[in-house]
Amino acid sequence: MxxxxxxxxxxxxxxxxxxxxxxxxxxxxxxxxxxxxxxxRFAVIPVMVGVLVLAQVLNSQFLTWPSINLMLRQNASLGLIAIGLTFVLIGGGIDISVGALYAAGASVYTKVALDHSLLTALCAAIATGVVGGVVNGLLVTKLKFSPFVATLGTASLFGGLVVLYAGNLAIAPTNPAFRDLARGDVLGVSNVVIALLVIGVVAALVLHRTAFGKSLYAVGGSFSASYVAGLRTDSIRLVTYVISGACATFAGVIYASQTGISQSDLGGSVVALTTIAIVVLGGTSLYGGEGAIWRTAAGFMILASVTTIFTMLAVDEPLQEIVQGAIVVGALILDASGRKRAVA
Structure with missing residues (x-):
């Protein structure tokens, strides 16, 4: 055969x-x-829906537009910082200095507004964030410092510089127009909320519709492979810190406009940890290469709603911190376990 x-x-x-x-x-x-x-990818959606439903059960007016508009306006500064941090985390970095830059933005805007126009004050504040972002980016990309160590150091540096510049006392401009940015609205939507939504949409388009955004995901996913492929890895990562710095100082401008004053010791590490929590809670990975603005928006809504629920129930601040910390730790555990499954 x-x-x-x-x-x-x-x-x-x-x-x-x-x-x-x-x-x-x-x-x-x-x-x-x-x-x-x-x-x-979409696990954060049912969590967000569950939190919103719980808040609605506790307060039947929670899901009305006036209530949502108020919640967004009160937490807009945190949302703006979280948008900037999303870029940094997707690129595989982290920025602990956002709290100090937040205070810097408020202080520079307020002090410059004492003797100059509000537009000049706004430009000066945002420029401060850009400079801070460049410093962070150079430390990470050129001097090869760990992002955590580098931005932890600059957080202390920036904070000290703000105290030297503005002093320890609160600054309150007498110009009536100083608070117009935060107090105005368009068709019932607060100017602050409009700014948050516009910046969020622009950030999402940059991440998903531009060459920079696609390159950023590649760098965060594999720095070495991106470098070998010819991507300008250092420039891309540096830009993320500039975006983060600008968002942080603009958030400080929003805060100063809302309250009418600024303080050099505003926020600090609490702001940094809270905004990082928002981004991670939304599902952006601390390991880089994964994340989206809509996820950050979901994390923002969850944390803002939880804070509102605490207020409704008159929960003591220490207990609030415990619960918020547990939420963040849980998100980190899920992120780490998801990364292990992806590698396997």
Whole structure:
């Protein structure tokens, strides 16, 4: 009996069945992985819905527009900082200095507004954030410092400089127009909320519709592979710190406009940890290469709603910190476990 040729074996029923089985298994594996990725990607949505429903049960007026508008306005500064941090985390970095830059933005805006126009004060505040971001970016990309260590150091540096510049006393301009930015509205929507939404939409478009955004995901996913592929990895990461710095100081401007005063010791590490919590809670990975503005928006809504629930229930501040800390730790654990599954 002649041995079966390779061509005959390839065309035999057993070989065809084997190929079909392997193809089916391969397709099934792809579908399972896609399902897992989709579940992880959108897991924050049911959590957000659950928190919103709980808040509505506790207060029947919670989901009305006046209530939502108020909540967004009160937490807009944190949301703006979180948008900037999203870029940094996607790029594989972290920025602990945002709290100090937040205070710097408020102090510079307020003090410059004492003797100059509000537009000049606004530009000066944002320029301060840009300079701070450049310093952070150079420390990380050129001097190769750990992002955590570098920005922890600059947080102390920036904070000290703000105290030297503005002093320890609160500054309160007498110009009536100083608070117009925060007090105005368009068709019932606060100017602050409009600014938050516009910046959020622009940030989302930058991340998902530009070459910079696509390159940023690549750098965060694999720095070495991106470098070998010819991407300007250092420049891309530096830009993320500039964006973060500008968002932080603009958030300080919003705060100063809302309250009518500024303080050099505003926020600090609490602001940094809270905004990082918002981003991570939304599902942006601390390991880089994964995240989105809509996720940060979901994390923002969750934390803002939880804070509102605490206010409704008159929960003591220490207990609030415990619960918020537990939420963040839980998000970190989920992030780490998701990363391990992805590697496996």
């Amino acid at each position: 002649k041995p079966m040729s390779a061509e005959s074996r390839a065309q035999s029923p057993d070989a065809t069945t084997g190929r079909e089985v392997r193809s089916a298994v391969s397709a099934g594996t792809v579908l399972v992985r896609a399902a897992h990725e989709a579940t992880g």
